[in-house]
Amino acid sequence: MCRWLAYSGEPLKPSTVVLDAQHSLVKQSLNSPLGAETVNGDGFGFGWYPSGPDAxxxxxxxxxxxPAWNDTNLRELTEAIESPLFFSHVRAAAGPPIQQTNCHPFRYENWLFMHNGALADFHKTKRELTFAIDPSLYPHVMGTTDSEVLFHLALTFGLMEDPIAAMTTAIRLVEKVGHDNGIAFPMQGTVAVADGTTIWAFRYSSQGRTRSLFHSVDIPTLREMYPDIDRLNIFGSRAQVVVSEPLNDLPGAFREVPESTVVVLDETGYRHEPFLAEESVPV
Structure with a gap:
């Protein structure tokens, strides 16, 4: 499907993780060992919040x-700016056409959203799910992907007030409409949303076999584990990433997010909460 990365912490040049890491997102676009597709070359996107007083x-x-590996503007941009919170996404198109409006992340006001996965047999449920979007939000749907519909459903159900409750309601609707249309496992994917200060990262699928998702161990712990790795000094003590797959091979540097879990990342660090756990199918 896709690969994505979300960063939060001290302002950082995004190229540090998007381009320069051992298994950076751009390298994953060429070779993704844990992905459903090895190559993710159907476009990409990068979204970032400003640093300083406008953060x-x-x-x-x-x-x-x-393809992300072939775009010099991505290097120019990610080496020129610094941001305390940014998203990046490389796409493997599952059906909707390759066009800019179908590239993640998607934006609404101060919110960013990206998704790795799919709403199964979306052509069977697209009309009903799209019509469930609040009419005031419908004009903001610019592309043709299931992911953008899911984002606007979550906005419809109160994402800006309570992201976890809104995603719960949106996915329950996806599953109900899917089941009504004979789709056994309607929802698949990992989702990231952010409001500029907090990241919510969801790992859930109707089948209980969700795409991979990891988050980094905190930098102070990593420095204790690997005192001789100078590269860790690039990062501030609050630097954290949530990623589709680890950015390096250091044992213990990344922890897998469990099935049916939402990870909340803010200035205090990570916390895990169950997410629709009672509705997933046991592996």
């Missing part, structure tokens, strides 16, 4: 239909 305001976004 937490509306993010900027950059989308391209070029």
């Amino acid at each position: 937490g305001t509306q993010p900027a976004i950059f989308h391209s239909t070029e």
Whole structure:
């Protein structure tokens, strides 16, 4: 499907993790060992919140239909800016066409959203799910992906007030409409949303076999584990990433997010909460 990365912490040049890490997101776009597809070359996107006094305001976004490894603008951009919170996503198209409006992350006001996975047999449920979007939000749906519909359903159900409750309601609707149309496992994926200060990362699928998701161990712990690795000094003590797969091979540097879990990442660190755990199918 896709691969994605979300960063939060001290302002950082995004190229540090998007381009320069051992298994950076761009390298994963060429070779993704844990992905459903090895190559993710159907466009990419990058969204970031400004640093300094404007932090937490509306993010900027950059989308391209070029493969991430072939776009010089991505390097120019990620080496020129610093951001305390940013998203990046490389796409393997599952059906909807390759066009900029179908590239993640998606934005609404101060919110960013990205997804790795799919709403199964979306052509069977697209009409009903799209019509469930609040009419005031419908004009903001610019592309044709199931992911953008899921984002606007979550907005419809109160994402800006309570992201976990809104995603719960949105996914329950996806599953109900899917089941009504004979789809056994309607929801698959990992989802990240952010408001400029907090990241919510969801791992859930109707089948209980969700795409991979990891988060980093805190930097002070990593420095204790690996005191001789100078590269860790690039990062501030609050630097954290949530990723589709680990950015390096250091044992203990990344922890897998359990099935049916939401990870909440803010300035205090991580916390895990069960998410629709009672509705997933045991492996």
